[in-house]
Amino acid sequence: MSRATRSAIKRLAQKLLGQSDVRSVVRKQRLWLSKKFYRRPVAIAQLRQQLIDLGVRPGRTLWVQSSWNEFYNVALRPSEMIDLLRDLLGASGTLAMPAFPIDQNPDKIFLVDKAPVYTGLLCEIFRRNPDTRRSIHLGSSVCAVGPNADFLIRDHHLTLMPWGKESPFCRLAELDARMLGLGAGFNFMTPLHAVECLLFEEVPFFQRVFDGTIKYRWNRANGETGEHEYRRRIGDIRPQRLRRHFGPDICVDAKLSNLRIFAADARPFIDHAVTLGRGGITMYIQPVPKPELFVSLKGPVT
Numbered sequence: 001m002s003r004a005t006r007s008a009i010k011r012l013a014q015k016l017l018g019q020s021d022v023r024s025v026v027r028k029q030r031l032w033l034s035k036k037f038y039r040r041p042v043a044i045a046q047l048r049q050q051l052i053d054l055g056v057r058p059g060r061t062l063w064v065q066s067s068w069n070e071f072y073n074v075a076l077r078p079s080e081m082i083d084l085l086r087d088l089l090g091a092s093g094t095l096a097m098p099a100f101p102i103d104q105n106p107d108k109i110f111l112v113d114k115a116p117v118y119t120g121l122l123c124e125i126f127r128r129n130p131d132t133r134r135s136i137h138l139g140s141s142v143c144a145v146g147p148n149a150d151f152l153i154r155d156h157h158l159t160l161m162p163w164g165k166e167s168p169f170c171r172l173a174e175l176d177a178r179m180l181g182l183g184a185g186f187n188f189m190t191p192l193h194a195v196e197c198l199l200f201e202e203v204p205f206f207q208r209v210f211d212g213t214i215k216y217r218w219n220r221a222n223g224e225t226g227e228h229e230y231r232r233r234i235g236d237i238r239p240q241r242l243r244r245h246f247g248p249d250i251c252v253d254a255k256l257s258n259l260r261i262f263a264a265d266a267r268p269f270i271d272h273a274v275t276l277g278r279g280g281i282t283m284y285i286q287p288v289p290k291p292e293l294f295v296s297l298k299g300p301v302t
Helices: 003-017 022-037 044-053 078-089 121-128 149-153 168-174 190-198 266-278
Strands: 061-066 094-098 109-111 142-145 178-182 210-219 225-233 251-256 259-265 284-286
Touching: 044 078, 044 251, 044 259, 061 078, 061 121, 078 094, 078 121, 094 121, 094 149, 121 142, 142 149, 142 168, 149 168, 168 190, 168 266, 178 266, 190 266, 259 266
Parallel strands: 061 094, 061 178, 109 210
Antiparallel strands: 094 142, 178 259, 210 225, 251 259
């Protein structure tokens, strides 16, 4: 389907629904229906055991993406859910979550320690924790707490590629981190974006998903200030296009009542996504992934 056709369908849907944000309307209706069908409460002990079974264990680095709207059958507050995760990880474990700022206007100063996130209520409550540290990045900031937090976040503002080698996302793989989606599945996994960064110099197509750079100023509550510039991503993605290429040896899906839980190890997840990208299998639908754009600039891959 061409971009023009999709735009026409979107405008028609906006007119019929009387809403500019069609996706939000669809999500609310889906949630309303879900609440009608799924009413069985999720016992905390059951949730705890499920998390253990999915690889949340002491000493592990854990990356969590979530949708708190899906927790309506779980009798926990966001702060209690965070406490549960930290308890399972223990003092030697590290917890990390996305903390993408709501306001990404590069003309304003990015207040690293104050700017609220749009990545969900659980992430925002986690960001406010006094022990949590946040990476400096206007577009794809990350929060973390634990022994590996500094390694994850310390160089984010020195990177040109938002999800590249020295970013928290690729460092999840270096730490053999476990990735978890709570009420959020495969489609929410931001580490998928590591592909266009890691293959930027190798595969011509991935150079087309970036256009120019974004430069901004930042400051911390301790008075530290600076500037950062990173590549601006463009294009339209459909992560669900990739899901069928990830088998149970890489990704696991579970469900408690309505609550969907997704789990994967960061290293094989990212490595497999990169392999797919080299072969022309991508989540991007715009720019159009033409086969000739996936010929490696470094010659045949052995």
